[in-house]
Amino acid sequence: MNTEAPHSEKRPALPAEFGSLPKAPTGIDGLDEVTEGGLPRGRPTLICGPAGCGKTLLGLEFLVRGITEHGENGVFVAFEETREDLIANVESLGFDLAQLEADGQLAIDHVSIEPTEIEQSGEWDLEGLFIRLGASIDAVGADRVVIDTIENLFGAFPDKATLRAELRRLFRWLKDRGVTAIITGERGDGSLTRHGIEEYVSDCVIVLDHRVSEETSTRRLRILKYRGSLHGTNEYPFLIHRGGITVVPITSLGIEHDVSGERLSMGVARLDEMLGGRGVLRGSSILVSGTAGTGKSTIAAQFCDAACRRGERALYFAFEESEAQIVRNMASVGMDLGQWVEQGLLKFTCVRPSLAGLEAHLSSMQALVAEFNPSVVVIDPISDLLTAGASRDVSAMLTRQVDFLKVRGVTALFTSLDQHLQLEEANHQIAALIDVWLLVATQKANGERNRSLSVLKARGMAHSNQIREFLLTERGIEIAGIHRFEEVLTGSARIAQEEAHRRGNGGPAEASPGPAPELVAGVPRAGGAQ
Amino acid sequence: MTPESSPEPVDSAQETEVCQLRLYVAGQSPKSLKALVNLKRLCDEHLHTGYEIEVVDLVENPQRAADDEIIALPTLVRRLPAPLRKVIGDLSDTERVLCGLQLSPMENGALVDG
Numbered sequence: 001m002n003t004e005a006p007h008s009e010k011r012p013a014l015p016a017e018f019g020s021l022p023k024a025p026t027g028i029d030g031l032d033e034v035t036e037g038g039l040p041r042g043r044p045t046l047i048c049g050p051a052g053c054g055k056t057l058l059g060l061e062f063l064v065r066g067i068t069e070h071g072e073n074g075v076f077v078a079f080e081e082t083r084e085d086l087i088a089n090v091e092s093l094g095f096d097l098a099q100l101e102a103d104g105q106l107a108i109d110h111v112s113i114e115p116t117e118i119e120q121s122g123e124w125d126l127e128g129l130f131i132r133l134g135a136s137i138d139a140v141g142a143d144r145v146v147i148d149t150i151e152n153l154f155g156a157f158p159d160k161a162t163l164r165a166e167l168r169r170l171f172r173w174l175k176d177r178g179v180t181a182i183i184t185g186e187r188g189d190g191s192l193t194r195h196g197i198e199e200y201v202s203d204c205v206i207v208l209d210h211r212v213s214e215e216t217s218t219r220r221l222r223i224l225k226y227r228g229s230l231h232g233t234n235e236y237p238f239l240i241h242r243g244g245i246t247v248v249p250i251t252s253l254g255i256e257h258d259v260s261g262e263r264l265s266m267g268v269a270r271l272d273e274m275l276g277g278r279g280v281l282r283g284s285s286i287l288v289s290g291t292a293g294t295g296k297s298t299i300a301a302q303f304c305d306a307a308c309r310r311g312e313r314a315l316y317f318a319f320e321e322s323e324a325q326i327v328r329n330m331a332s333v334g335m336d337l338g339q340w341v342e343q344g345l346l347k348f349t350c351v352r353p354s355l356a357g358l359e360a361h362l363s364s365m366q367a368l369v370a371e372f373n374p375s376v377v378v379i380d381p382i383s384d385l386l387t388a389g390a391s392r393d394v395s396a397m398l399t400r401q402v403d404f405l406k407v408r409g410v411t412a413l414f415t416s417l418d419q420h421l422q423l424e425e426a427n428h429q430i431a432a433l434i435d436v437w438l439l440v441a442t443q444k445a446n447g448e449r450n451r452s453l454s455v456l457k458a459r460g461m462a463h464s465n466q467i468r469e470f471l472l473t474e475r476g477i478e479i480a481g482i483h484r485f486e487e488v489l490t491g492s493a494r495i496a497q498e499e500a501h502r503r504g505n506g507g508p509a510e511a512s513p514g515p516a517p518e519l520v521a522g523v524p525r526a527g528g529a530q
Numbered sequence: 531m532t533p534e535s536s537p538e539p540v541d542s543a544q545e546t547e548v549c550q551l552r553l554y555v556a557g558q559s560p561k562s563l564k565a566l567v568n569l570k571r572l573c574d575e576h577l578h579t580g581y582e583i584e585v586v587d588l589v590e591n592p593q594r595a596a597d598d599e600i601i602a603l604p605t606l607v608r609r610l611p612a613p614l615r616k617v618i619g620d621l622s623d624t625e626r627v628l629c630g631l632q633l634s635p636m637e638n639g640a641l642v643d644g
Contacts, residue, residue, distance in 0.1 A: 120618050121630065
């Protein structure tokens with residue numbers, strides 16, 4: 001990368017140069033992160049890829065965001081689609097090109113090319129295009145220009161030598177005008193663009209791709225070249241959704257987010273106690289994993305309930321149950337989630353993960369998070385997403401999701417249904433991203449099945465090493481007191497121990513009780529929590 | 531493909547029509563001036579049945595470039611007789627111009643289709 005850099009004495013100045021290269025933020029979600037600030041300001045950028053990969057849309061969004069978010073007007077020169085087509089195509093994405101045109105912020109110039117009509121006699125140039133473009137730039141006071149797709153000119157003019165010279169002149173002219181430009185090009189065989197125009201646009205080249213693997217289509221973006229700037233070098237998946245394009249940086253965010261020292265209650269006093277006495281750190285990621293029926297969703301709901309009690313917003317993605325079901329179920333353990341929904345503090349999104357591809361999921365989740373701006377998010381269960389895609393993709397997606405939430409300072413709780421085999425791998429992959437891992441299980445003893453909870457991992461805080469019984473009661477989750485025997489005592493064995501304790505007989509002699517009191521949800525143990 | 535661009539021979543009735551030409555130029559650029567000179571000479575020599583030339587300077591009226599979808603300059607457009615024909619360049623190659631306009635030079639100055 002530094003092969004072009006001057007030697008020795010100039011070396012130390014390089015980082016400053018990197019920093020000072022002026023950039024024009026695209027406003028496209030994620031693209032400014034992977035380009036470290038946007039496209040080179042006042043220079044042309046080549047965007048190339050096969051048909052249907054999203055070049056035109058990227059160009060249009062660059063202009064629209066420039067107008068709406070950065071106060072920079074734009075000109076779109078279309079060699080392919082007509083003005084009407086362009087307006088109609090992006091209407092569904094919420095871009096009102098006609099309005100922007102009417103407001104004098106955008107100019108769309110459709111240039112139709114009918115090659116069969118043109119005969120050539122003597123010398124010519126592309127001055128007509130320059131004049132048109134110049135007039136459009138002046139008309140709206142444009143800072144940004146998109147030319148889509150200039151290679152169509154190669155079909156129109158037989159004199160390739162003149163055309164090439166003129167294109168070279170065009171790119172120089174764009175630079176002289178000081179506009180930040182996007183030139184799109186169709187991918188050719190063995191070259192980036194069909195007619196090799198990458199030779200002329202040397203500052204920044206972005207390659208788009210559109211691949212189908214395992215029946216899931218994924219669009220990807222890669223920055224091939226960005227002269228004078230650092231940039232991400234990976235292939236980044238990108239999505240086209242209702243709000244436009246979102247580029248999803250896999251690794252670029254991750255570790256740089258602000259960390260908070262603030263602690264959040266999990267909604268269960270004794271659980272907070274197990275987590276160093278004060279609950280989890282704000283902005284951390286919590287995984288609750290366990291087998292079926294261990295109370296994962298209840299922990300998640302309690303977590304949301306606690307957030308709403310603090311007056312914070314909670315967003316609950318449910319992949320298995322409907323909103324009504326969850327509200328009803330939680331009412332049975334004394335949680336009134338309905339009130340939070342009514343107050344607008346709690347929002348459920350219930351979808352079947354197989355209905356949409358992974359990328360679409362990620363994008364719609366992120367859009368919802370951005371819109372609702374919650375302080376806590378629950379994904380219940382995250383293991384269901386595995387059915388929506390290949391495991392490598394899932395892990396990449398989870399990484400991105402966790403990153404996304406962390407960067408926003410959102411505390412996230414994921415539940416995961418452990419079936420020990422196929423999920424283990426995925427869990428291991430996300431384990432590295434998880435700050436707090438709670439393991440819930442059922443323990444079989446004395447002819448009973450009792451729930452237990454333990455903290456497998458809790459980054460940055462002292463935490464309990466004990467396995468504790470937890471109960472689903474009318475008052476929500478309760479974590480029972482601890483009674484050491486050889487194993488942790490749960491259920492009737494624990495109750496017997498507690499009774500023995502109350503009678504002042506702490507010995508294990510009473511541990512084997514007579515008639516075992518049946519332990520059901522909602523049977524409060526008198527002083528059982530003490 | 532528009533139906534007008536089919537290579538239908540121009541029939542004799544149309545040949546006698548006045549040829550309506552429009553030359554798009556960019557101000558006083560050398561190519562523009564050369565094209566204008568070449569066009570006038572060409573018309574005098576080959577279009578005895580009459581012609582009209584309109585010169586459009588895009589530097590003065592850039593919005594007119596959209597009328598005939600002009601990007602290359604100079605561009606000569608035959609508006610009439612139909613169909614519309616275009617020739618780009620400084621028109622220094624007379625034969626190519628006549629070919630492009632689908633007009634062939636005849637000794638007596640009459641026109642036949644190319």
